[in-house]
Amino acid sequence: MLFNVIKLSRFLKTMASPNMKAIQIKNAGGPEVLKYEEIPRPEITEPDDVLIKNHFMGVNFIDIYHRSGDYKIPLPAVLGREGAGVVDSVGNNVKDIVPGNQVVYFGSPSYAEYTKASSKYVFKLPEGIDTKTAAASLLQGLTAYTFVTQAYSVKKGDWILIQAAAGGVGGLLTQLVKSFGAHVIGTVSSPEKAELAKKSGAEHVINSTSQDIVKEVMQITNNEGVHAVYDGVGKATLETSLTCIRRLGSLISYGNASGMIPPFNIYKLSEKNIKLARPSLGNYIYTKEEFQQYTKELFDLIINGKLNIKIWKIYKLNEVRQAHEDLAQRKTTGKLLLEP
Ligand SMILES: NC(=O)c1ccc[n+]([C@@H]2O[C@H](COP(=O)([O-])OP(=O)(O)OC[C@H]3O[C@@H](n4cnc5c(N)ncnc54)[C@H](OP(=O)(O)O)[C@@H]3O)[C@@H](O)[C@H]2O)c1
Incomplete structure (x- = not known):
């Protein structure tokens, strides 16, 4: 009898879908809504699915917007x-x-063991890129790379203002x-x-807490202003960024x-015929071909020593609240990673 019970319990264990640790949110809010929980491990259901055992997962500002509800997502959700x-x-x-290939992926819920x-958005790692570097470089690297080539095509001799130049995206933009x-x-x-910004290649660095950004930029550019501004700070810097741009x-x-930047009168752009772009990475890497091509080009830059990835x-996955707090409170420079 006892033998049969043990056999049955073993059988049931193998039948139940395995669980995994993940960070889930059930409602939007502060870091306290991030819960370290046991949930069912995802399974292959579609012919194009790839199931990945995570080594490292990137933390991005968009995760904070998803958590806080600034960007709405269906809940409950793994971030x-x-x-x-x-x-x-x-x-x-x-x-x-x-199975067994080392890969990096974009777009799917990653705060989890699997x-x-x-x-379409999975890339096999080339020789010279490990999983740590891949997770640390993909989203921010593709953002910086597509924004300097597609959103505005940076040219030799241009003057470019980069807000938050020691940040994750900012540091990569500066290098590129x-x-x-x-x-x-x-x-x-x-x-x-x-x-750090100087090390990444900034010729001039302005301390936004003690210096007047517009005054400094005008002095540096002989009162002409810059050809382009990259601004990921948003609400606090919009006016300054617009003022620093040349005709x-x-x-x-x-x-x-x-x-978030409040509603904005586009008539203001006519003062200097400014071109305004509000790009999203997802639309530059929408097709499989785009994703694969830009990721290959990004990794080539890293392998050839032209782009340095700073972690x-x-x-730990269960320390994710701290990671969100550090990023939101301007404590970090470079990339924040999680590991299961
Ligand atoms: N459009 C896209 O597709 C796309 C893709 C990736 C990232 N992004 C956006 O790019 C921005 C930067 O992302 P990131 O991951 O690279 O972050 P990050 O730059 O590493 O961190 C944000 C930086 O912004 C500056 N900042 C100024 N005022 C701030 C405030 N009130 N609160 C917080 N930070 C403030 C801080 O630098 P200082 O202390 O030096 O001022 C801070 O370190 C985010 O808004 C993110 O959503 C957009």
């Missing part, structure tokens, strides 16, 4: 938009990726703009961040770290 690890299993249509992603032969003016909020210049407004800190 996270990128990660890297090893392939566990694949759907029937997936031929170029096999993630199911669409093969400099490598194109343009001049970078970066803004930061502390002397430590100023040092016929461009504003690439790509984020809201300080808050701020690796947090």
Whole structure:
């Protein structure tokens, strides 16, 4: 009898779908809504699915917007938009990726031990890129790379203002703009961040807490202003960014770290015929071909030593609240990663 009970319990254990640890939110709010929970592990259900055992998962500002409700998502939800690890299993249509491959992926819920992603947004890691570097570089790297080539095409000799130049995206933008032969003016909020922005290639660094950004930019550019501004800070810097742009210049407004920009009268752009772009990475890497091409080009830059990936800190998955707080409170420089 006892033997049969043990056998039955073993059988039931193998039948039940395995669980995994994940960070889930059931309602929008502060970091306290991030719950470390046990939930069912995702399974392959579609022919293009890839199931990945995560090694590292990227933390991005968009995760904060999803958590806070600034960007609405269906709830409950596992947060996270990128990660890297090893392939566990694949759907029937997936031929170029096999179990055991090391990969990086974009777009699927990643704050978990396992993630199911669409093969369209899964990239097999080349020699020279490990899962840590891949997870640390994908979303922010593709953002910076597509924004300097597609949103505004940076040219040699341009003057470019980069707000939050020591941040994740800002640090990568600074390196890329400099490598194109343009001049970078970066803004930061502390002397430590100023040092980092200089190391990334900023020719001039303005401390936004103690200096007048417009005055400094005009002095540096002989009162002409800059050809383009990259601004991921949003609400707090919009006016300053517009004032710093020269006639016929461009504003690439790509984020809201300080808050969402309120409704804005586009007539204001006519004062200098400014071009305004509000790009989203997702629309530059929408097709499989775009995602694969830009990711390959990004990794080539890293492998060839042209783009340096700076990791701020690796947090345990159950320390995710701290990661969100550090990012929102301007404490970080470079990339925040989670590990299961
Ligand atoms: N459009 C897209 O597709 C896309 C893709 C990726 C990221 N983004 C956006 O890009 C922005 C930057 O993302 P990131 O991950 O690279 O972050 P991050 O730049 O590492 O962190 C944000 C930085 O913004 C600056 N900041 C100024 N005022 C702030 C405030 N009130 N609260 C918080 N930060 C403030 C801080 O730098 P200082 O202390 O030096 O001022 C802070 O370190 C975010 O808005 C993000 O959503 C957009």
